[in-house]
Amino acid sequence: EVQLVESGGVVVQPGGSLRLSCAASGFTFDDYAMHWVRQAPGKGLEWVSLISWDGGSTYYADSVKGRFTISRDNSKNSLYLQMNSLRAEDTALYYCAKDYYYMDVWGKGTTVTVSS
Amino acid sequence: NFMLTQPHSVSESPGKTVTISCTRSSGSIASNYVQWYQQRPGSSPTTVIYEDNQRPSGVPDRFSGSIDSSSNSASLTISGLKTEDEADYYCQSYDSSNHAWVFGGGTKLTVL
Numbered sequence: 290e291v292q293l294v295e296s297g298g299v300v301v302q303p304g305g306s307l308r309l310s311c312a313a314s315g316f317t318f319d320d321y322a323m324h325w326v327r328q329a330p331g332k333g334l335e336w337v338s339l340i341s342w343d344g345g346s347t348y349y350a351d352s353v354k355g356r357f358t359i360s361r362d363n364s365k366n367s368l369y370l371q372m373n374s375l376r377a378e379d380t381a382l383y384y385c386a387k388d389y390y391y392m393d394v395w396g397k398g399t400t401v402t403v404s405s
Numbered sequence: 406n407f408m409l410t411q412p413h414s415v416s417e418s419p420g421k422t423v424t425i426s427c428t429r430s431s432g433s434i435a436s437n438y439v440q441w442y443q444q445r446p447g448s449s450p451t452t453v454i455y456e457d458n459q460r461p462s463g464v465p466d467r468f469s470g471s472i473d474s475s476s477n478s479a480s481l482t483i484s485g486l487k488t489e490d491e492a493d494y495y496c497q498s499y500d501s502s503n504h505a506w507v508f509g510g511g512t513k514l515t516v517l
Contacts, residue, residue: 324506334442334450334495336506348504384449390456391440391497392506395449 291315291394293385298399305375309399311368311385319343319363322388325370327381328398335381338370339388353379375403407431409496409509416515421486425512427496428478437499439479441470444511445492453494454481483514491516 297309311323325337338359339348347359358371368385380403386392408430417423427439441454452461454470457479467487472479479498483490496509 326508333493333511334444334497334508336497336508339504339506350505391438391452392442392450393452393455393461395451397449 291387293387293394293396295383295385295396295399298383298401300402300404301375302405303376303403305403307372307375307401309370309372309383309385309401311370311396313366313368313385313387316387316394318361318366323359323361323368324386324388324392325359325368326384326386326392326395327379327401328384329378329381332381337383340368372401375401377403379403406503406505407500407507409498409507411494411496411509411512413510414513414515416517417486419486419488419516422482422484423486423514425481425483425494425496425514426476426478427480427509428476429498432502433474434472434477434479434498435474437501439470439472440497441468441479441481442495442497443490443492444495450495486516488516490514 292314294312322341324339340359356374360369382398384398385396387394410428438456442450443453444450453468457472458470467484469482493511495511
């Protein structure tokens with residue numbers, strides 16, 4: 290079964306840092322690019338970042354550029370999102386999603402709350 | 406950069422047909438494929454349409470997608486509505502000018 294499981298979401302103070310993880314199973318992880326997508330409480334979906342299959346290319350939404358870093362470890366079938374200089378507006382449920390020309394598999398998400 | 410605009414909400418009765426629009430603000434809607442995602446309350450999104458009009462396996466043929474260059478929009482049509490179709494629906498496309506994946510604001514479908 291293809292599965293993505295996110296972890297690492299916690300309550301963090303404004304200006305703080307956090308690293309999210311996404312564990313992949315059931316498919317050949319290093320064949321696919323991967324996304325992070327977030328959803329603020331009661332709001333819509335917002336794309337955050339994408340990393341190519343080999344980690345050689347990364348892309349970011351303007352709202353997180355310079356603060357977030359996406360990475361992957363294909364030997365561990367894992368995707369990461371390093372989040373620095375966190376703001377209240379980063380509060381959201383963060384999903385990882387597999388890219389197959391579209392986001393074809395999604396995890397259940399992990400919640401990040403930025404609050405003092 | 407472009408935006409995708411969807412109606413905030415639509416409602417229709419069981420058994421009827423509903424169409425949800427997604428209008429691209431600039432550039433041609435045909436430039437990049439449009440996907441549609443369904444998100445039921447408390448659940449993760451799932452794909453109902455990809456590449457404008459393709460259905461993933463397991464998605465019933467009651468769901469169909471199209472694009473209209475004259476209105477620069479994409480549409481998701483759901484026929485034979487069921488209560489289980491009640492969900493939020495998001496369109497999504499790729500902005501090749503700045504390597505960004507763009508979502509519409511979402512449409513809440515109520516089946517009553």
